[in-house]
Amino acid sequence: MLPPSYAGETGSPPFSLQRLRPLKDRLLAACFGAGVDSTAMLVALHLAGVQPQVITFADVGEGEKPETIVHLDRMNAVLASWGWSPIITCRKIPLASTGYDSLYGNCLANETLPSLAFGLKSCSIKWKQNPQDQYIKGARTGPNAQPPHPVWIEAQRTRQRIVKLIGYDCGRADLRRSRNLQTADADFDYAYPLQLLGWTREDCIAIITEVLGADYVPIKSACFYCPASKIWELYWLAAHHPDLLEQALLLERTALTGRHSRFDEVEFGGTWDDLVRNADRFPSSNTTVGLGRNFAWNQWARVNDVVDADFRVRREAADRTHFLMRAAELRRADNADDARSRNEARLAA
Incomplete structure (x- = not known):
């Protein structure tokens, strides 16, 4: 049952959930970052009656703050109460010869900083994006070898494209980050539900508070050694x-x-x-x-x-x-x- 202020089918922005209706007929893979935006994205999808076939979270090893892991567990309990499948934690498994199994260990062993410290994003691609893609598409060889997820098999069988759902909001920073992002690549289409709804960061906090409770507003999900920290x-x-x-x-x-x-x-x-x-x-x-x-x-x-x-x-x-x-x-x-x-x-x- 929807909260009173979100129940209207024709409500005015930013809470008009009908904007998510086109997603109902697509194969969906939600990327859950365990922060405010991705939590609000899952709430919005639930309120709109849109259920992803798979939800993934990228764990870079020992980099996440304890509060983020606690929030991940609590959200899995929420998903269970909705009748949804749990969030799948995806991790990159390096070759045993590297001597490390995390981004932190990678940086320490190679005596280098995370790539973001140099204005690059290779760490995110290597430790976050790729493991989630491999979980969905599967991998034939190497330490990350695994079969493809059923949603990928269904996409190949029916010649449909999977839509990756990303939790960028309508705040200034996220609008800047997402301005030049592609809407599709060779394997996936991309959609940004919070931007479709017109939700700002404040809207995201409000919806989490109203639907789940104030205690479910998480801290920002980022490595404790993130170069973007203020x-x-x-x-x-x-x-x-x-x-x-x-x-x-x-x-x-x-x-x-x-x-x-x-x-x-x-x-x-x-x-x-x-x-x-x-x-x-x-x-x-x-x-x-x-x-x-x-x-x-x-x-x-x-x-x-x-x-x-x-x-x-x-x-x-x-x-x-x-x-x-x-x-x-x-x-x-x-x-x-x-x-x-x-x-x-x-x-x-």
């Missing part, structure tokens, strides 16, 4: 998961002081490690200087007294309260609005 998110990480922040700092130090280091003492007046420990800021450069691209997380942590001299995150109660307050102060109204932004001020009080 400063307030680093403070949030220091407060809630100091061990994960320390792992991110180790990854950055390993990459920027290792065999691929691009820092020359002649050019910069010191090694990367010297600059982190002894300089107030990095010299202006086109070189990626850390996980923040134009800033190093290690230096941010040192300058702002988030870590001690050994780069261990401070864990006293007063430190945690300070980190929470800084997260609340620095967070701005942007496309990362999620459960964290609604809880930090209360937790810091």
Whole structure:
């Protein structure tokens, strides 16, 4: 049964669910990222009576925050109550000879940063897109070998094209990201249900709250060492998961002081490690200087007294309260609005 404000078949945007009706007759594969947008997308599909044949989630290994995994489990319980099949977790399985089984391990072993730190997206393709595609299409050889999903077999038999459903909303950031995306490739068509509905980030949070409850509004799904993280998110990480922040700092130090280091003492007046420990800021450069691209997380942590001299995150109660307050102060109204932004001020009080 639909909530009162969403039940109307001819409601005005952004809640006119009839815009999703054309999807009912298609073979659908929903990509679930376990964040606000993809959660709202599943709710919208359910309200519109549109059920995907398969829902996939890409797990990059030990990169997700614990809250995201908890949300994934809770959403599977929701899907069961709807009579839907569970979300399928897809993982890339590297060759045993690589010595790693996760994106974090990949970066650590190769002494490099995630590709997003250099403005690229190969990590997402390798560890997220490809495993989900392989789950649907199957793979004949290698460690990821598996038979195709029934929806792929049905698509081949009936000569239909599967529509991949992506949870981009109508916020400024997502509209910018999706502006030049293809609507189809050799294997799939693509659709963006939230944009068909005209839903913004705020609309997504509202629908999750009304249909599932405020506790089901998740945090942003991203690796704890994601180069796109904002400063307030680093403070949030220091407060809630100091061990994960320390792992991110180790990854950055390993990459920027290792065999691929691009820092020359002649050019910069010191090694990367010297600059982190002894300089107030990095010299202006086109070189990626850390996980923040134009800033190093290690230096941010040192300058702002988030870590001690050994780069261990401070864990006293007063430190945690300070980190929470800084997260609340620095967070701005942007496309990362999620459960964290609604809880930090209360937790810091």
